[in-house]
Structures are given as C-alpha cells and as structure tokens.
Amino acid sequence: MxxxxxxxxxxxxxxxxxxxxxxxxxxxxxxxxxxxxxxxxxxxxxxxxxxxxxxxxxxxxxxxxxxxxxxxxxxxxxxxxxxxxxxxxxxxxxxxxxxxxxxxxxxxxxxxxxxxxxxxxxxxxxxxxxxxxxxxxxxxxxxxxxxxxxxxxxxxxxxxxxxxxxxxxxxxxxxxxxxxxxxxxxxxxxxxxxxIPTAIGNSFRLIGTGELNVLVLILVCAVMFVVIAAVVFIERGQRRIPIHYAKRVVGLKTVGAQSSHLPLKVNMAGVIPPIFASSIIMFPATVGNFINVPWVQQVSKMLVPGRLVYDIFYVAFIIFFCYFYTAVTFNPVDVADNVKKQGGYVPGIRPGKETSDFLDAVLTKLTFAGAIYISAVCVLPSILIGKFNLPFYFGGTALLIAVGVGMDTLAQIEAHLITRSYEGFMKGVRIQGRR
The missing domain is CATH 1.10.3370.10 (SecY subunit domain)
Structure with missing residues (x-):
C-alpha cells in the first residue's frame, strides 16, 4: 500500500x-x-x-x-x-x-x-x-x-x-x-x-468526563470496522446473468459464438433511496422548528432519529424508493430487446418476453436484498446514538457515500498505476468501483 x-x-x-x-x-x-x-x-x-x-x-x-x-x-x-x-x-x-x-x-x-x-x-x-x-x-x-x-x-x-x-x-x-x-x-x-476530527475530539472529551466508557468506544470501533467492510463487500456485489451470443455476421466477417454476462448490482439504487426517505421523513421535524402549533410539535417529536416511529417510516420509505428508483433506471424489457437484437440469449430462457420476465424476477429479489442492506446501515446511527450516547453520526447516507466515493477514487488511481505498469494498492487484487 x-x-x-x-x-x-x-x-x-x-x-x-x-x-x-x-x-x-x-x-x-x-x-x-x-x-x-x-x-x-x-x-x-x-x-x-x-x-x-x-x-x-x-x-x-x-x-x-x-x-x-x-x-x-x-x-x-x-x-x-x-x-x-x-x-x-x-x-x-x-x-x-x-x-x-x-x-x-x-x-x-x-x-x-x-x-x-x-x-x-x-x-x-x-x-x-x-x-x-x-x-x-x-x-x-x-x-x-x-x-x-x-x-x-x-x-x-x-x-x-x-x-x-x-x-x-x-x-x-x-x-x-x-x-x-x-x-x-x-x-x-x-x-x-x-x-471526523471534531467527532474524535468529542469522544475523548466524553471519556475524560466519564460520560463514555472506554470499552464501549472500543466495541463501537470494532462494529464500525465490520460495518465498513460489509458495505465495501455488498457495494461490489453483483449477480452476473450469463449471456451467450450465437455466430453472427459483422460486415464481411463471421464472428464466432461468444459468452458474456449482464451484471446486476445488489444495490442498484445507490444512495438515492436514503436521501429521498430522509428528506420526506425529516420534513415534519423541520416544520416544527418554525411553527408553534401543538399537534405539529407532537408529530415532529415523534419523527426524529432514535424514535421507533421514525425508524419504521424510514425503513418503509427506503424500501419503497429502492424499488421505485430501480424501476425508473433499469427497464428489463429494453434490456431483453437489446440482447435479442444483438443475437444474445440467456441459457435456458427464450429471448424476448421470457428473458424480460426472468430479469425482472432476479432484479426484484436483488432489490429487496439491497433495500434491507441499506435500511440496516441507515438505522445504525439511531442505535449508536440512542443506546451508547455516541457524540458522532456514523452510518446512513454519509457512510454509503464516503465508502462508495473512496472505492471509485481508488479504482481510478489503480487504473492509472496499472496502465503504466506500476504496482497497485493490493497485489493480485483488482479494486473495483461501484459501477
């Protein structure tokens, strides 16, 4: 390194x-x-x-x-x-x-x-x-x-x-x-x-005053390491659908049979669902800061991080936007038609409608898994702050963005190094970005 x-x-x-x-x-x-x-x-x-x-x-x-x-x-x-x-x-x-x-x-x-x-x-x-x-x-x-x-x-x-x-x-x-x-x-x-520096300083200050236990902080640091490793692993996760191409004529040449794959990410929607979900669910709390009406204040107090009602709505909105955004950005019918036009097919699946149905079924399962993964990461800050009284916000959209951008940046630097025959960051391992 x-x-x-x-x-x-x-x-x-x-x-x-x-x-x-x-x-x-x-x-x-x-x-x-x-x-x-x-x-x-x-x-x-x-x-x-x-x-x-x-x-x-x-x-x-x-x-x-x-x-x-x-x-x-x-x-x-x-x-x-x-x-x-x-x-x-x-x-x-x-x-x-x-x-x-x-x-x-x-x-x-x-x-x-x-x-x-x-x-x-x-x-x-x-x-x-x-x-x-x-x-x-x-x-x-x-x-x-x-x-x-x-x-x-x-x-x-x-x-x-x-x-x-x-x-x-x-x-x-x-x-x-x-x-x-x-x-x-x-x-x-x-x-x-x-x-991050401010969060570290606040942690040491709380340890000095006895408000934060050292063993709790060590345990939380271990959990943070595991969560970051899990985010990196899942963000790189793909379901590769095999695509076979029959012999076809390209210009004056006959191209032989080829095999490829269609990568479907576990987290197809990226960080868009938690951003949308946070914006909607935090709106009542924001309005409550400006409007002094009893029922508005009551609703805003219920919909703040750490409350059970907030977590339930947050997870529900994340799951909804995962499916919504994936449906908007990935059209199985168009993908199946493009594969068919190029002379490709999924082994065991007939081209056309059956292929699009198959892709839709696979994508539905992947999106559910990705939604559960994003929900778990995004609810993590509420648990850490509410149960352990931590002075920093770890997890959620910030963690997904930070890890994803770090992976993309390292992948681009790695590509520059390998192109010029220099040793990369990890010997024998190719760093991949989110795309």
Whole structure:
C-alpha cells in the first residue's frame, strides 16, 4: 500500500491530477468558513444545535458544516444533486429528454447544461427560503439571528449562496476534467469527512468526563470496522446473468459464438433511496422548528432519529424508493430487446418476453436484498446514538457515500498505476468501483 502511494508521485500526469484535486478541495473547505454578511453567528450556531435530526441537520452534513455558519458555500452541492436526480427521472417521463439521452455525447452534454440551469433555479429558491427562515429564527436568549432583516438581506443572501453553489459546481467539473475524476462526489466526501476530527475530539472529551466508557468506544470501533467492510463487500456485489451470443455476421466477417454476462448490482439504487426517505421523513421535524402549533410539535417529536416511529417510516420509505428508483433506471424489457437484437440469449430462457420476465424476477429479489442492506446501515446511527450516547453520526447516507466515493477514487488511481505498469494498492487484487 505504501509503495502504491509512492508510485502515484512517480507518474507526472497522475501526480498533477492528484495535487489539482487536493488544491480544489482546499479551496472548497476555505469557502465553507467564509460567512455570509448580516448574520449573528453565535445565535445561528445555537439554533442548529437544536436542529439535529431535521432537514437542516442533513443539509449541514452534506455541506460540511457550512450551513451552520451560513458560509458562502452553505447550500453545498445539494441543489446540483437534486437537479441531476430530477432530470434523471424526467428522462423516463418526458419523451423529448429521453430522446436527448439516446443521442450520445451531444445529447448528454445538452442534459448536463439543463442540469446546470436547474441547479441555479433551485439554488435561488432554496437561498430565498433560507433567508426568510433566518429572519424568523432566534437564539437561546431571544436575540435575532438576523439583526437587520429586510429585502437587502434577502437579496444579499440569495446572490451569495447561489454564487457559492455555482462556484462549487464549477469546482466539481474542473476536478472531473483535470483531476482524478468524480469531482462532485469528492466534494460531498470532503464535506462528510471534515467532521471526523471534531467527532474524535468529542469522544475523548466524553471519556475524560466519564460520560463514555472506554470499552464501549472500543466495541463501537470494532462494529464500525465490520460495518465498513460489509458495505465495501455488498457495494461490489453483483449477480452476473450469463449471456451467450450465437455466430453472427459483422460486415464481411463471421464472428464466432461468444459468452458474456449482464451484471446486476445488489444495490442498484445507490444512495438515492436514503436521501429521498430522509428528506420526506425529516420534513415534519423541520416544520416544527418554525411553527408553534401543538399537534405539529407532537408529530415532529415523534419523527426524529432514535424514535421507533421514525425508524419504521424510514425503513418503509427506503424500501419503497429502492424499488421505485430501480424501476425508473433499469427497464428489463429494453434490456431483453437489446440482447435479442444483438443475437444474445440467456441459457435456458427464450429471448424476448421470457428473458424480460426472468430479469425482472432476479432484479426484484436483488432489490429487496439491497433495500434491507441499506435500511440496516441507515438505522445504525439511531442505535449508536440512542443506546451508547455516541457524540458522532456514523452510518446512513454519509457512510454509503464516503465508502462508495473512496472505492471509485481508488479504482481510478489503480487504473492509472496499472496502465503504466506500476504496482497497485493490493497485489493480485483488482479494486473495483461501484459501477
């Protein structure tokens, strides 16, 4: 492993890409500490401490703590992710966008451009909503979070936060083009891992005060190691459907019989289900911070992490969105038709409808297994925080993203090393990403 990292700096191009990516991440982290004008930072910090377990807490996690300071990068990359998901879903619903997606590189660039426009629109809407919400917030002593509310503050906030998101989007694209790739994912990864030093410091502080037992912390660290290993194993898991191709004529040549496979991942939906599920189930808790109505407060208290009602709804929504998103992104009928057009078939299964039914049955079983796996990982934080009083949030969407991005990044670096005949990270083992 050490030799592999040393080999990175022996390849000029790879060294340049790695250093460029690190420099862009450093710029991103600096922007997470530059506050937006017109905010009482201390009052805002107290408010966010009470907002854990709400949408604000989740957005704060993705922004790397920038939202808690209302920094220029407070919106983070979430508007871009939301816009990407929207256009991915519209690809199935809107025929014009579906046609664009099938036009190759030109169509893909057009969809990316629409995604950028959607990001700006969502950023403006979210920034305006945040500015309105901030004017209604008060600190623990009743002081206003925004000392001078009004349209000047709202416009300043909208312009600042929208420009910050646009700049982050540009950073991600530059990292994908000139860095080691996966720029947007690396930005999310940096925001998540930025909280690790604080979590470690809080753990030692609680051990010093006797609030956290050393043996409990060691046990939890062992559980964390096992969970991360399980996530890596399952994220790489595939069900490979064998595909055989009969002899066929390609141009003036006759191609002999060939064998291949169709890989179906255990977790086809990725991290989309927990993001959607968290957004829906945390909405009442978020509303409860702004509306002082008894029944709203009661519902918001029930739907916070650690409560049984929250966990039940969370798991139910995750399972639903796993099936929904998989159905949107993978069409067994289209796959079966493409295999048939290429002269392929699944051994023992007739081409056409029987093949699509077979793929649908296999995918249904895999999706159920993937949904149970995602649910277990996402409910883990509630157990650790509620039962062991841990001062950090381990598991859930953050863990899935961090492990997945780490695997993808190592796979890309490994590919550069092997292409140039250098020793990789693991001898005799090929690191594979999520795709």
């Amino acid at each position: 050490i030799e592999a990292f040393q080999n990175i700096f022996k390849i000029p191009e790879l060294k340049k890409r790695v250093l460029f990516s690190l420099a862009m991440l450093a710029v991103y982290r600096v922007g997470c500490h530059i506050p937006t004008p017109g905010i009482d930072a201390q009052a805002l910090s107290h408010f966010f401490k009470a907002a854990q377990g709400t949408l604000l807490g989740m957005f704060g996690m993705f922004s790397g703590g920038a939202l808690e300071k209302l920094a220029v990068f407070a919106l983070g990359i979430m508007p871009y992710i939301s816009s990407s998901i929207i256009f991915q879903l519209l690809t199935v619903v809107v025929p014009a966008i579906e046609k664009l997606s099938k036009e190759g590189d030109a169509g893909r660039k057009k969809i990316i451009q629409y995604t950028r426009y959607g990001t700006i629109v969502l950023s403006v809407v979210q920034a305006f909503g945040i500015s309105i919400g901030l004017e209604a917030m008060r600190g623990p002593a009743g002081e206003l979070v925004v000392p001078n509310p009004g349209w000047s503050f709202r416009l300043m906030t909208v312009i600042t936060l929208t420009a910050g998101t646009a700049f982050i989007m540009w950073l991600g694209e530059q990292m994908s083009e000139k860095g080691i790739g996966n720029g947007i994912s690396l930005i999310i990864f940096a925001g998540i891992v930025a909280r």
